[in-house]
Amino acid sequence: MPHIPTVVTGAAGFIxxxxxxxxxxxxxxxxxxxxxxxxxxxxLKEARLAELVRHPGxxxxxxxxxxxxxxxxxxxxxxxxxxxxxxxxxxxxxxxxQPHPYLASNIVGFLNxxxxxxxxxxxxxxxxxxxxxxxxxxxxxxxxxxxxxxxVGLYAATKKANELMAHAYSHLFRLPATGLRxxxxxxxxxxxxxxxxxxxQAIAEGRPIEVANGGKVWRDFTYIDDIVExxxxxxxxxxAANPDWDPSAPDPATSDAPHRVYNIGNDRPxxxxxxxxxxxxxxxxxxxxxxxxLPSGDVLATRADVTDLRRDxxxxxxTSLEQGVRQFVRWYRAYRGLDALVAAELAEHSA
Numbered sequence: 001m002p003h004i005p006t007v008v009t010g011a012a013g014f015i016x017x018x019x020x021x022x023x024x025x026x027x028x029x030x031x032x033x034x035x036x037x038x039x040x041x042x043x044l045k046e047a048r049l050a051e052l053v054r055h056p057g058x059x060x061x062x063x064x065x066x067x068x069x070x071x072x073x074x075x076x077x078x079x080x081x082x083x084x085x086x087x088x089x090x091x092x093x094x095x096x097x098q099p100h101p102y103l104a105s106n107i108v109g110f111l112n113x114x115x116x117x118x119x120x121x122x123x124x125x126x127x128x129x130x131x132x133x134x135x136x137x138x139x140x141x142x143x144x145x146x147x148x149x150x151x152v153g154l155y156a157a158t159k160k161a162n163e164l165m166a167h168a169y170s171h172l173f174r175l176p177a178t179g180l181r182x183x184x185x186x187x188x189x190x191x192x193x194x195x196x197x198x199x200x201q202a203i204a205e206g207r208p209i210e211v212a213n214g215g216k217v218w219r220d221f222t223y224i225d226d227i228v229e230x231x232x233x234x235x236x237x238x239x240a241a242n243p244d245w246d247p248s249a250p251d252p253a254t255s256d257a258p259h260r261v262y263n264i265g266n267d268r269p270x271x272x273x274x275x276x277x278x279x280x281x282x283x284x285x286x287x288x289x290x291x292x293x294l295p296s297g298d299v300l301a302t303r304a305d306v307t308d309l310r311r312d313x314x315x316x317x318x319t320s321l322e323q324g325v326r327q328f329v330r331w332y333r334a335y336r337g338l339d340a341l342v343a344a345e346l347a348e349h350s351a
Contacts, residue, residue, distance in 0.1 A: 183265030187224030265304025
């Protein structure tokens with residue numbers, strides 16, 4: 001039903017922007033929802049939105065999803081059949097300092113989306129979870145069939161709560177819902193608080209970077225284009241009940257309700273030191289390192305088991321970190337005007 005818009009929440013955010021842009025490129029109308037919270041520089045969100053509004057199929061809605069009335073009115077206007085919910089208060093570490101926005105956005109906001117989907121006849125809700133739900137697990141790779149009952153931070157707890165809330169609505173109201181556990185997403189237009197962007201900016205500006213645990217930290221870095229491909233493939237496949245689900249031996253990844261959970265990760269953990277080396281190579285500058293301990297709420301390693309995703313939608317991320325960092329740095333230099341600055345400096349020097 002290409003004439004019926006897809007609602008994408010968090011459309012001015014990193015992943016939401018890319019999902020909305022891909023849908024628009026395929027000729028599918030999008031209602032993009034965002035409330036522009038100042039977790040990081042709002043000008044980056046405004047720049048993303050400016051890219052989207054150039055498409056005739058895009059409708060922008062500035063709505064705070066923690067407002068139940070405004071959310072219900074939004075859904076009444078848009079009347080979507082498919083919702084891709086990517087809006088959230090992000091960040092593992094910030095939740096330790098300012099916890100209340102996480103409850104307002106990630107819990108109350110998600111409840112309002114569930115209610116709007118329930119009453120609006122939505123045929124499939126795809127929502128963002130996070131690899132952080134695996135918490136203190138040390139059995140790599142992380143798989144959806146493992147229990148995730150030991151989060152090590154509030155952000156992770158809100159994402160685990162989202163999965164439980166979505167399952168309850170799937171069970172009670174037969175709302176098809178699929179949760180996606182994203183693993184360390186990076187790429188052009190990325191979040192400034194994430195390692196790839198933060199390290200690139202600091203190294204480019206000659207500022208020091210904080211390196212946790214001597215760089216002996218491993219992350220399953222996943223390039224944004226792979227994330228978008230996974231999201232859209234899952235969105236085309238509404239969650240269905242597992243007829244073989246056994247309540248005496250419950251499988252956390254499936255259910256007798258139309259609810260599923262998938263990992264989306266690269267299944268290829270990379271050491272933080274390798275990430276830094278790739279950024280240094282792409283920028284042509286060495287990093288100034290400041291060693292620091294592993295922050296509270298962080299884990300040493302993550303790795304996604306994507307067996308279920310590959311089996312069910314025929315796709316799994318495969319972009320190498322080297323390729324992805326090269327693409328990100330190319331975008332970063334253009335976005336920050338560094339290439340033009342270098343060209344001007346060279347011209348001045350030659351004159």
